[in-house]
Amino acid sequence: MTDELARRIDELMPRAKVDLAELVAIPSVADPRQYPPEKCREAAEWVAAAFTEAGLRDVHLEETPDGSHAVVGHRPPPPGAPTVLLYSHYDVQPPLDGPAWTSPPFELTERDGRWYGRGAADCKGNIVMHLTALRALGESVPVGLKLVVEGSEEQGTGGLEAYVPPHAGELHADALLICDTGNAAVGVPTATTSLRGVVYVVLAVEALKGDVHSGMFGGPAPDALAALIRILDSLRDADGGTRINGLDCEGSWSGVGYDEGTFRTDAGVLDGARLTGSGTVADRLWARPAVTVIGIDCPPVVGSVPAVPATARARISLRVPPGTDARAAQDALVAHLEAAAPWGVRVSVERESAGAPFKAETGGPAYAALDKAMQEVYGKPMSFLGQGGSIPLCNVLATTFPEAEIVLMGVEEPRCRIHAPNESVDPEEIRNMAHVEALFLRHFAASR
Incomplete structure (x- = not known):
């Protein structure tokens, strides 16, 4: 039959x-x-x-x-x-x-x-x-x-x-x-x-009342874009793995694995570029949180002028593995971003959707x-x-x-x-x- x-x-x-x-x-x-x-x-x-x-x-x-x-x-x-x-x-x-x-x-x-x-x-x-x-x-x-x-x-x-x-x-x-x-x-x-579930937030940084000339004020004037970069960098460890205060980032996967060479080909990773994080590829893909900066608002290269940016924004996604509550993960992400702000700059975090x-x-x-x-x-x-x-x-x-x-x-x-x-x-x-x-x-x- x-x-x-x-x-x-x-x-x-x-x-x-x-x-x-x-x-x-x-x-x-x-x-x-x-x-x-x-x-x-x-x-x-x-x-x-x-x-x-x-x-x-x-x-x-x-x-x-x-x-x-x-x-x-x-x-x-x-x-x-x-x-x-x-x-x-x-x-x-x-x-x-x-x-x-x-x-x-x-x-x-x-x-x-x-x-x-x-x-x-x-x-x-x-x-x-x-x-x-x-x-x-x-x-x-x-x-x-x-x-x-x-x-x-x-x-x-x-x-x-x-x-x-x-x-x-x-x-x-x-x-x-x-x-x-x-x-x-x-x-x-x-x-x-x-x-994996997913949560989204939008992080906004304010450092000045308005953009100022970098020749006159650059150095002491806090740079909102530089502050944003520092905050975003705090979301990863030295290997590039996701590290968010209050969130377990060490899960392991027990199903079928994902060969690293195959993953590199599938993902189109360039020769010489290392995969980020630690553990197996499957661990990182399916059993651990994964943060991604999916958009940034800042002055574009084309048309840029010599000014210290007053404001900058980023949209961030966080993939959440089974066993982690999506809303709790969003709370941890927000708290981490707020605590990581350097130089006393103002930060605000807008919570978007959270999928379990x-x-x-x-x-x-x-x-x-x-x-x-x-x-x-x-x-x-x-x-x-x-x-x-x-x-x-x-x-x-x-x-x-x-x-x-x-x-x-x-x-x-x-x-x-x-x-x-x-x-x-x-x-x-x-x-x-x-x-x-x-x-x-x-x-x-x-x-x-």
Whole structure:
């Protein structure tokens, strides 16, 4: 039966490529300042039509509290069978640096055995994975299905997170397949079990009533930009590792590791540049807080004048591992920044969002069924992976459906370069993970 299922998926791969090409061609960037909002609706309608054709019922668009549209639908379970929710998102990141793309971002292009285009992996490739698995099963889907494909995940505006609790009865399922992650590497079957949370703050430094001439006042006059640099430098130790007073920065990771050489290649680290921090790469990525200065307001080089800056600002993100409370981490970051101010300069810290980390429970029948499916397809047992990124929806789902198993999986892997120019997907990952999903549905049904 598995061989027959694999044959069906092989036959469906040309259609999967056509599906992905059509979806990638729709610039569904959920930011009306950059792209027409009707493109997101066009993508949502494409998704609704495709899942209707794949056998789901009452597939339609639901407006969520942030104004985006989620595609929802269902398929009733056979008598006594469990229900599985399938999740993905159709909105994508903007292309960002257009000239850096080797091929047009909204045109699926095959090159060196991979399919390139914005959203090819994140997350339209996962939509196509779902469709391919369901088409391969045809009328023999052994479980009930719920479908949610959202339209504002990349913008982080929380539409679906707000939609879920009041619609819990419509979305309830025994297992939730959150398909917005992927394998540790091509050919390495993996479930993501840990997500770091993230908090943001904006630090402002004031040192003078206004900019003053550096020739007349430079030296004694406190420099706001220099003070900002000192404060930011205090967030790291000599090795570059995150060090924030009152925050545990020494966690360890027990799942699959991340080879340092592979990480350097995946991250594009320049020759001669050392990785920051200590411990294993996996420790630093998935088990410890990680601070990043993601923006600075200061005089630009072009057009700069010989003046001592009176003010400067920085926006700071802090990734938070499971086991650490996000709000407590934000409190520690704020206190550290305030205490690190040099020379009596004034500092103020604006608190922005705080998203909690997530850790999956892996001892239930859904994970056993997934491990069995992955071993049949890949010939090796499932590994557990952490992710540095955050998916706030997971905590909402865990709170709303405390008895459900939450599984994060998908077609994304490090070479996909999601969110970056030249995003791509390996079609073999679509093929294999569609096969895994179809087998998982069979094995999960048999476990009840």
